[in-house]
Amino acid sequence: MKIVTTLASACCLAVAAAACSTSGGQTTATSGEQVLTLAAAGQGPAQAAVEAFKKANPGVVVKTTFTEDDASYQQQLRTQLSSGTAPDVFRMWPGGGNTMAVRDLGADGMLMDLSGESWAGGLSADLKAVTTDPAGKVVAVPVTIGAIGAVWNDQALAKTGLAKPTTWPEVLKFCKDAKSKGVVAFALGLKSAWVTQLVPYALTASLVYGPNPAFTQQQKDGQASFAKSEWKQAMDKYLQLRDSGCFNDSPNGVGYDEQMQLLGQGKALGAVHVLSAVQSALNSAPQGTTFSMTPFPATDNAGDTYLPVSVGIVYGVNAKAKNPALARKFLQFLASPEGQALYAKESGSSPALPSPSFQPDALQRPVLDAVKNGKSTLYPDQGWPGPKVQQEHLTSVQELFNGTIDVPTLLGRMDKAFGEAK
Structure with missing residues (x-):
């Protein structure tokens, strides 16, 4: 929708x-x-x-x-x-x-x-x-x-000379290049459970809900599931980001406040986040720091990128x-x-x-453009039949990053919660 x-x-x-x-x-x-x-x-x-x-x-x-x-x-x-x-x-x-x-x-x-x-x-x-x-x-x-997109510290990014990625391969190269320059590509604070959902929502916008707006209804009709959809690819890519050094060390031990400090102070170049988080990043940012946003890519084609709005x-x-x-x-x-x-x-x-x-400013203009151009999707949880699905997703991502469960287990739990909530 x-x-x-x-x-x-x-x-x-x-x-x-x-x-x-x-x-x-x-x-x-x-x-x-x-x-x-x-x-x-x-x-x-x-x-x-x-x-x-x-x-x-x-x-x-x-x-x-x-x-x-x-x-x-x-x-x-x-x-x-x-x-x-x-x-x-x-x-x-x-x-x-x-x-x-x-x-x-x-x-x-x-x-x-x-x-x-x-x-x-x-x-x-x-x-x-x-x-x-x-x-x-x-x-x-x-x-x-x-919206949920890649939020950038403009001054920190300019200092590195790196360009904002527009495709998935560019994201992985960006992470490698940022690490070589001694900075974190994307700050991540999974200790605050609600943050765990943001990267998956950004990825599934392009992999699931943009290509198939009827996906959630198909789940309700028993014709689709998390486990047998591109949700698996999205969660695999979440782990690929972790394993490629895209995030700060020990995301499960970092909370939202510390995540925003990393972004505001320029120790991280960006964060995949809700745009309102910039207000918190500004609290620790040097005077004159500005922020911008771009949709976070999940495919090899920039034209296939959707923004969760x-x-x-x-x-x-x-x-x-x-x-x-x-x-x-x-x-x-x-x-x-x-x-x-x-x-x-x-x-x-x-x-x-x-x-x-x-x-609109540099944060809001891409949101309005995505809506105008038909490249926006709803947040997935707004269509889910009850709160248990989101709760299962939040806690399971933390376990996933701890290495105590794998992606099929996570998606199986979400499917079970979805079925019980219908």
């Missing part, structure tokens, strides 16, 4: 570093009708949106909770939703794939029906596919689109929200051209909905 020009995972993606903070906005007393509670994984973009919303709505108080680790956030919100203590508005994940994804929460009746909102009527079919519950009701507003961030309203009217008003702001441009800029993404004022 291709993404139309209005569409924008992450990612999802995602930030790491376990920490939690709370901010209550204004501290003066106010009526209950003017108080909104909100939770998000990752503070920066959400806080910027909250501040802009409060400025446009004087007197409104927004009480926020931010959790910087995705897994902790998912667990905390799930617990709060079950116990009736969840905030009015919260960030979710599009489609399916984890316990805080739209379809999973929607199936459990935890989300407010937003089908009647003005912005909901203009959603494309692709956007609706990842923002609706199993009953077909719109329950989330899409805020950003993101998908809705990255979505927000929904608690079905038991204490202030549903104000919650819907906040989502209307997120859906507005102003809200879309603001959140995209702050998160290093592109807007999911039309936003004429948004100006």
